[in-house]
Amino acid sequence: MPDVTKDQVLAALGKVRSPDLESDLISRGLVSDVFISDSKVYFSITVPAEKAQELEPLRLAAEKAVTAVPGVKGALVTLTADRKASSAPQSAPAPQPHGHSHAPAGGQPRGPANVKAGVPGVGAIIAVASGKGGVGKSTTAVNFALALHANGLRVGILDADIYGPSVPRLLKISGRPEQIDGRLIKPKENYGLKAMSMGFLVDEETAMIWRGPMVQSALLQMLREVAWGDLDVLVVDMPPGTGDVQLTMAQQVPLAGAVIVSTPQDLALIDARKAVTMFGKVEIPILGIVENMSYFLAPDTGKRYDIFGHGGARAEAERIGVPFLGEVPLTMDIRERSDLGTPIVHADPHSEISAIYRDIAANVWSQVSQGTRRKAPSIVFE
Numbered sequence: 001m002p003d004v005t006k007d008q009v010l011a012a013l014g015k016v017r018s019p020d021l022e023s024d025l026i027s028r029g030l031v032s033d034v035f036i037s038d039s040k041v042y043f044s045i046t047v048p049a050e051k052a053q054e055l056e057p058l059r060l061a062a063e064k065a066v067t068a069v070p071g072v073k074g075a076l077v078t079l080t081a082d083r084k085a086s087s088a089p090q091s092a093p094a095p096q097p098h099g100h101s102h103a104p105a106g107g108q109p110r111g112p113a114n115v116k117a118g119v120p121g122v123g124a125i126i127a128v129a130s131g132k133g134g135v136g137k138s139t140t141a142v143n144f145a146l147a148l149h150a151n152g153l154r155v156g157i158l159d160a161d162i163y164g165p166s167v168p169r170l171l172k173i174s175g176r177p178e179q180i181d182g183r184l185i186k187p188k189e190n191y192g193l194k195a196m197s198m199g200f201l202v203d204e205e206t207a208m209i210w211r212g213p214m215v216q217s218a219l220l221q222m223l224r225e226v227a228w229g230d231l232d233v234l235v236v237d238m239p240p241g242t243g244d245v246q247l248t249m250a251q252q253v254p255l256a257g258a259v260i261v262s263t264p265q266d267l268a269l270i271d272a273r274k275a276v277t278m279f280g281k282v283e284i285p286i287l288g289i290v291e292n293m294s295y296f297l298a299p300d301t302g303k304r305y306d307i308f309g310h311g312g313a314r315a316e317a318e319r320i321g322v323p324f325l326g327e328v329p330l331t332m333d334i335r336e337r338s339d340l341g342t343p344i345v346h347a348d349p350h351s352e353i354s355a356i357y358r359d360i361a362a363n364v365w366s367q368v369s370q371g372t373r374r375k376a377p378s379i380v381f382e
């Protein structure tokens with residue numbers, strides 16, 4: 001089978017009509033960078049936000065044209081609403097889901113508050129975020145999700161950390177997910193959690209070269225085109241940091257709230273504050289801060305050492321007026337079990353540490369179950 005070239009893909013897209021029907025996608029400059037990896041083709045098409053839903057046939061036509069190129073094994077085509085490239089006077093970049101109609105009743109979506117489409121069957125979506133990488137956000141997200149499950153809830157986890165997906169490793173899940181009816185993706189499952197990660201679909205090198213709009217668009221599809229079934233909670237392991245991708249995610253996903261993970265060090269706390277501010281900007285409630293690697297438990301004696309200036313996150317939470325959810329120690333157990341893909345809440349459910357995660361989960365759930373009804377997005381099905 002010959003290697004697929006970018007030129008072949010561009011030539012195929014040059015035959016797909018542009019939305020105004022007067023030209024083609026390439027001449028109109030609507031196609032993003034095209035990435036080819038392992039004979040699979042990835043690109044996005046820029047469309048005006050308010051037309052994203054009606055342009056689903058365009059997306060399909062582009063996908064079909066590219067899939068027909070000899071040697072192409074598959075294509076991931078996403079619609080992206082880009083303010084700069086769009087002539088529409090839209091107030092927010094708003095890639096719309098396709099496949100379902102989530103338009104708010106009474107007309108076109110108009111601003112960030114209106115474009116947040118819910119996920120059918122999913123009760124509350126909770127983001128786990130951190131101001132910077134390496135603080136243990138993914139480890140916390142996975143154990144938190146398992147703790148919610150241990151507390152009796154139906155739970156899914158979406159790994160939105162597209163540049164460094166950890167969920168497949170942490171939950172020991174590999175392989176490609178199956179498709180249902182050629183459209184929806186069936187989530188993978190382990191330890192009672194339904195899980196979806198970009199890591200199941202795209203290799204890390206491919207994701208690395210994606211730019212903001214593609215990341216957002218792919219994430220929104222992962223959220224909405226996965227057959228999650230009925231879930232009480234979907235935990236989203238957010239990408240680390242507080243850049244545009246995170247902000248747009250926070251803007252477009254109907255989050256019930258966010259859990260911020262920090263370590264006790266000053267620098268991490270400064271970054272955690274940025275994360276709190278970022279969610280504040282888009283009026284997402286902060287469900288609380290978790291202090292991870294709070295203190296060190298010696299593996300031999302079990303003695304506790306406060307070597308990192310433990311307590312910083314609690315003080316910070318009090319200072320900025322958000323709940324403090326708990327302290328998770330730095331232990332060999334957490335690290336080793338994470339590396340093995342058997343997270344501690346699953347592997348050692350009766351340990352002291354699992355109890356800490358369960359308490360965090362119970363605290364968060366009590367806040368969410370009181371608040372989500374009030375904040376539930378209106379979803380309209382056609």
Ligand SMILES: Nc1ncnc2c1ncn2[C@@H]1O[C@H](COP(=O)(O)OP(=O)(O)OP(=O)(O)O)[C@@H](O)[C@H]1O
Nearest residue numbers: 133134135136137138139240329330331334335338
């Ligand atoms: N409480 C803990 N005790 C011991 N090791 C931990 C703890 N929390 C996380 N780790 C370890 O720290 C490393 C980083 O954790 P993790 O991948 O969860 O962080 P992250 O914030 O999601 O990082 P990134 O954003 O860079 O992906 C991992 O090796 C993990 O096993």
